[in-house]
Amino acid sequence: MNPTLxxxxxxxxxRMAATKTDLVVIGPSSHxxxxxxxxxxGDERPVLLMVSPTFAGFLMxxxxxxxxxxxxxxxxxxxxDADGPDAALAxxxxxxxxxxxxxxxxxxxxxxxxxxxxxxxxxxxxxxxxTDTVGYLRSRKDDAEYDALKKxxxxxxxxxxxxxxxxxxxxxxxxxxxxIRDFYKANGATTEFCSVCFGPNGAFPHHHTGETQLKAGDAxxxxxxxRIHGYxxxxxxxxxxxxxxxGFGQIHSVLDRAVEAAIAAARPGAKAxxxxxxxxxIITAAGYGPNFLHRTGHGLGIDIHETPYITATSDTVLEEGxxxxxxxxxxxxxxxxxxxxxxxxIRNGVAEILSDxxxxxxxxx
Amino acid sequence: MNPTLxxxxxxxxxRMAATKTDLVVIGPSSHxxxxxxxxxxGDERPVLLMVSPTFAGFLMxxxxxxxxxxxxxxxxxxxxDADGPDAALAxxxxxxxxxxxxxxxxxxxxxxxxxxxxxxxxxxxxxxxxTDTVGYLRSRKDDAEYDALKKxxxxxxxxxxxxxxxxxxxxxxxxxxxxIRDFYKANGATTEFCSVCFGPNGAFPHHHTGETQLKAGDAxxxxxxxRIHGYxxxxxxxxxxxxxxxGFGQIHSVLDRAVEAAIAAARPGAKAxxxxxxxxxIITAAGYGPNFLHRTGHGLGIDIHETPYITATSDTVLEEGxxxxxxxxxxxxxxxxxxxxxxxxIRNGVAEILSDxxxxxxxxx
Numbered sequence: 219m220n221p222t223l224x225x226x227x228x229x230x231x232x233r234m235a236a237t238k239t240d241l242v243v244i245g246p247s248s249h250x251x252x253x254x255x256x257x258x259x260g261d262e263r264p265v266l267l268m269v270s271p272t273f274a275g276f277l278m279x280x281x282x283x284x285x286x287x288x289x290x291x292x293x294x295x296x297x298x299d300a301d302g303p304d305a306a307l308a309x310x311x312x313x314x315x316x317x318x319x320x321x322x323x324x325x326x327x328x329x330x331x332x333x334x335x336x337x338x339x340x341x342x343x344x345x346x347x348x349t350d351t352v353g354y355l356r357s358r359k360d361d362a363e364y365d366a367l368k369k370x371x372x373x374x375x376x377x378x379x380x381x382x383x384x385x386x387x388x389x390x391x392x393x394x395x396x397x398i399r400d401f402y403k404a405n406g407a408t409t410e411f412c413s414v415c416f417g418p419n420g421a422f423p424h425h426h427t428g429e430t431q432l433k434a435g436d437a438x439x440x441x442x443x444x445r446i447h448g449y450x451x452x453x454x455x456x457x458x459x460x461x462x463x464x465g466f467g468q469i470h471s472v473l474d475r476a477v478e479a480a481i482a483a484a485r486p487g488a489k490a491x492x493x494x495x496x497x498x499x500i501i502t503a504a505g506y507g508p509n510f511l512h513r514t515g516h517g518l519g520i521d522i523h524e525t526p527y528i529t530a531t532s533d534t535v536l537e538e539g540x541x542x543x544x545x546x547x548x549x550x551x552x553x554x555x556x557x558x559x560x561x562x563x564i565r566n567g568v569a570e571i572l573s574d575x576x577x578x579x580x581x582x583x
Numbered sequence: 584m585n586p587t588l589x590x591x592x593x594x595x596x597x598r599m600a601a602t603k604t605d606l607v608v609i610g611p612s613s614h615x616x617x618x619x620x621x622x623x624x625g626d627e628r629p630v631l632l633m634v635s636p637t638f639a640g641f642l643m644x645x646x647x648x649x650x651x652x653x654x655x656x657x658x659x660x661x662x663x664d665a666d667g668p669d670a671a672l673a674x675x676x677x678x679x680x681x682x683x684x685x686x687x688x689x690x691x692x693x694x695x696x697x698x699x700x701x702x703x704x705x706x707x708x709x710x711x712x713x714t715d716t717v718g719y720l721r722s723r724k725d726d727a728e729y730d731a732l733k734k735x736x737x738x739x740x741x742x743x744x745x746x747x748x749x750x751x752x753x754x755x756x757x758x759x760x761x762x763i764r765d766f767y768k769a770n771g772a773t774t775e776f777c778s779v780c781f782g783p784n785g786a787f788p789h790h791h792t793g794e795t796q797l798k799a800g801d802a803x804x805x806x807x808x809x810r811i812h813g814y815x816x817x818x819x820x821x822x823x824x825x826x827x828x829x830g831f832g833q834i835h836s837v838l839d840r841a842v843e844a845a846i847a848a849a850r851p852g853a854k855a856x857x858x859x860x861x862x863x864x865i866i867t868a869a870g871y872g873p874n875f876l877h878r879t880g881h882g883l884g885i886d887i888h889e890t891p892y893i894t895a896t897s898d899t900v901l902e903e904g905x906x907x908x909x910x911x912x913x914x915x916x917x918x919x920x921x922x923x924x925x926x927x928x929i930r931n932g933v934a935e936i937l938s939d940x941x942x943x944x945x946x947x948x
Binding site for chain 2: 245259261262280281282284285298299300302324325326327328329330331332333334345347421422423424425426511512513523529530531551
């Protein structure tokens, strides 16, 4: 096993001891990639990584054994299509030495049928999800991960600039997104997502980029992320075409101050809820509290959404190495919606922004 | 609601009655797309469609309400990031009129945390997966689905031909896959998957297409599928470059006969296991039983793998409209592996092949 994976497995076992966890069960997911460098064919055949204090091994479909063997030297418990996974699962569970009525951690992202296979085999298990074990470890990025996320963010700055530079009368949201997607591809990255919203469409936080055409006086919101060398980016910037709509400048200013307040609150030892509150208080004081429809942010690592989540109720304590978005938004139905999003890392006691792009509104046209 | 969705919902309730099901719970998945034309942003925020005999509605993150409303007129039970989904879930469950200790169907593909949210809220539920309700309905394609799958298959024939036509000395597997991916794109389709295997790589049923270069005497296996107008294709053909490796012709012939035998066995009223056995018996009789590592096939519809699965143990009874693959393979480690795959539909009492491409080995070079 490579040194990074050996370290991660040792760290996981330390967290298991600290949280009194008997068994961690991981499905085909970014958790599996993080722990074992394996990203299996994601079909309906159960694939599970199980880690106990004394053992780690895979439940593995027989037809994937040869391919998977190239990625990991952990033991496999293979099962054939004709037999189903039950017998192999029983052997794997026995090998883990899991006690009766164990305390287990389940990968919250895995398919329901995979998880229930395990829960049914382990009568009386107490279960948690991965937040305080694998999720916790993943939330504290090491130096190599910081470098990868920084490079990804800087490339994303250029992708964002290319998107705004493409604005012209009657261009569609979809065409702008295509410019950005092509930019990622030309630079060796892949598109993670790309949301382009013109005018009133920006008031839907999860608007589907479509055939809406740009016209003078539209607000423009672009929320985009690529992936390069395994790590993603995620950033939102706003602008307008021709003249800014009524109220744009004031709302942009409120959001910019909300981002600054959240960044100031994001210190080691602070809780995630403190960061959410810092942003939300600015927006509420400006009279837009009911128009900020979502949490302030989410963690970013191998996944574009992962621990820690920056919500009004989260008691997660921020630590060095944690990476997350700060993305307050104000949505005015029928008019426009604005959001400003930075990815920050807690580093040397402060929240450092990964992007080099200012949050200034981009004037197009 | 459009007439197709109204019919599907009525059919689901009839199956629920026949299977004594009190509640069907569907996550963001192809099941949700099939029942409600909704394919939500697939993040960690719980989205659930619940259907009871008297009610259907969605648990929905507040920030997705506006976007989702454009796809469905079913009622939403929205929840905000700051509150979490528990209260909205309780309201939705109350609206469904679900009895105590209900018999529920869970979408097997949904995230584990979504499913456990429901199971924890419904103490004492008896649970099944969707195989005999939504899965059953989806397995019997209507005429519009048949047309879509046929068109997708015929386009895939041309993609496959383009892939084999690209073979030349030293070309990599990845480059051939790029030819096929570009073909899909140029024809308005998207790539679902594309596996290209040269020489010994074909002996791994789930080989990752890579940098291996083609050389004279290599067997070539291409398993590829695209998607157009919402429906996918999936086909495997084999060939060789220059001269065929020792044993190629004989194994190709065994597989071709196995496909024919399975097609002959695939009749309304037959069981899926009968189809598997028909293919497997031919291969076993030829002495290659241990080299046929997987099931004979899988259903194909909105998903490239869905009900019915054609396995040695499946008692699923085949019916008119069912669509599935027949794909026997023989894998010789260190030498090569061959597989021949057809998609068939049970139609007018027989298994009709969707592709128009012969299964003849393609001679390249």
